[in-house]
Amino acid sequence: MLKEHFFKILHVSKFKTNNTIIMKKKLLSLLLLAIPMLTFAQEKGLDQQIDEAFGNATGWFVDLIFYQIPFTDTISIYWVLFPLILGAMYFTFYFNFINFRGFFTSVNIVRGKYDGLEGKGAGKAIEVSSNVSTTEEGDNPDTIRVEGHDGEVSHFQALTAALSATVGLGNIAGVAIAVSIGGAGATFWMIIAGFLGMASKFVECTLGVKYRDIEADGTVYGGPMYYLTKGLKNKTLGKILAGLFAVFVIGGSFGGGNMFQVNQAFQLVENITGGKESFLNGYGWAFGLVMAVLVGIVIIGGIKKIAKVTDKIVPFMVAIYVAASLYVIFYNYDMIGDAFGQIFNGAFSPEGIAGGAVGVLVQGFRRAAFSNEAGIGSASIAHSAVKTKYAASEGMVALLEPFIDTVVVCTMTALVLIITGNVTAENASLNDAQAILLTSGAFESAISWFPYVLTVAVVLFAFSSMISWSYYGFQGWVYLFGRSKKMEYTYKIIFCVFVVIGAAASLGSVIGFSDAMVFAMMVPNMVGLIILAPKVKEELKKYTNAIKVLKAEA
DSSP: OHHHHHHHHHHHHHHHHHHHHHHHHHHHHHHHHHHHHHHHHHHHTHHHHHHHHHHHHHHHHHHHHTOEEEOSSSOEEETTHHHHHHHHHHHHHHTTSHHHHTHHHHHHHHHTTTGGGGGSOOSOOOOOOSOOOOOTTSOOHHHHHHHOTTSSBOHHHHHHHHHHHHSSHIIIIIHHHHHHHHOTTHHHHHHHHHHHHHHHHHHHHHHHHHTOEEOTTSOEEOSHHHHHHHHOSOHHHHHHHHHHHHHHHHHHHHIIIIIHHHHHHHHHHHHHTTGGGSTTTTOHHHHHHHHHHHHHHHHSSOHHHHHHHHHHHHHHHHHHHHHHHHHHHHHTGGGHHHHHHHHHHHHHSOOSTTSSHHHHHHHHHHHHHHHHOTTTSSHHHHHTTBOOSOHHHHHHHHTHHHIIIIIIIIHHHHHHHHHTTOOOGGGGGOOHHHHHHHHHHHHHTTOTTHHHHHHHHHHHHHHHHHHHHHHHHHHHHHHHHOSOHHHHHHHHHHHHHHHHHHHHOOOHHHHHHHHHHHHHTHHHHHHHHHHHHHHHHHHHHHHHHHHHHHHHHO
């Protein structure tokens, strides 16, 4: 019996190893086959032709999602901002300013102060679904990446996993464009929108945990697809909204969460090494190939070994970025008062950089909403994998995301730009790659070597964003097509191929369409959040009562 068991384990281990090796070989072969095709496409201008044809076919959808409602001759507002900001305001009042009064409780949860609650057996029983596709050892590779070493993540790991998808290029390039258009005053409204977004994150991530699927082996499947399907009383509506969200999150993972990230990272690396004279000019495919292999290693096997590294990328780079920002700010300490004066004066009595007070407010709200993704629903996918019996506990942790992403990191970028004199209307027309260079130059004025550090940071931010978005897209993919191995590897291979394409090709319309799909996720998600808000209030009451009991016992 023991001998048979030993040989069974040996066979399973050998099969798993061989299977992983075969999949890596297939991935590498596909990536290598893509290189000559991309080279041919670049020489013949095929990527531009594809881009134009794709733009003609999908332009209506992009125009619909990013339609701007005209208010004056100079001010137009994206309609998607209204449900995001109004929804955030509604949740702020509905939950009695949970984004403010729950802040220190959230910090304590991350610190592990209330971990004792998890051993008391309270909380709603977790649903267990009947089908799952796992490795031969009973683990889902992507879930292990997000969940940690024992099949589920700590609150801190869930927070960093979700942050890796939001902290990145938007905090560096997007802020530079926002303050260039809206002036220093846009920073104030960006901070306000960041605080409001904390309430939306609380709601969606509480629901992500409450309605998740947990397999018998610990594998977690969660996110809007599940709380829309299982939470709404109208099951037909729930399935339709969940299906739409799944389609949108898959599209967003290929473009905004993949192609855009690697494309902008390569442009910055190319610029820092000489621009058009760079030795990398024309070799975007090589950069993309390296990134694709690294991403592939993470999402196709080998995830347990590098989980510790990926969990540290975001906290480390955020710490470096904030420390450098503080250095630049205090290096110019005599201008700090004037900078805050510009922010407050510009917020309420602007000098017309973006058409007055409304224009400044719009730019701040737009950058905050586009940066922290509160209300989009994506973060709830990562947070649903947390190890807890109390859904509201993870919602409380999640509300720290917009604070870190927008209130801290985005504000630091804005202050650096204001203090170094880089907030000018002439910079309003910059694209993302040029805006990164503008921010880089602002840091360089105080730290001569920091542009190189920033380049590394951008590449790492792009890498971590791609990893997290691959997980988001994968969850949407398996929701639609099932949890079989074939479907799992099909998605992951396609994702890695798109990394190479994103670095090598000029596919603006494709990325624009994908960005539209990211914000289209907001439509089905917000419907679910509004309807299910009372369920979140029940979970919050259950958790706060448990904390009171724990404190009383102490």
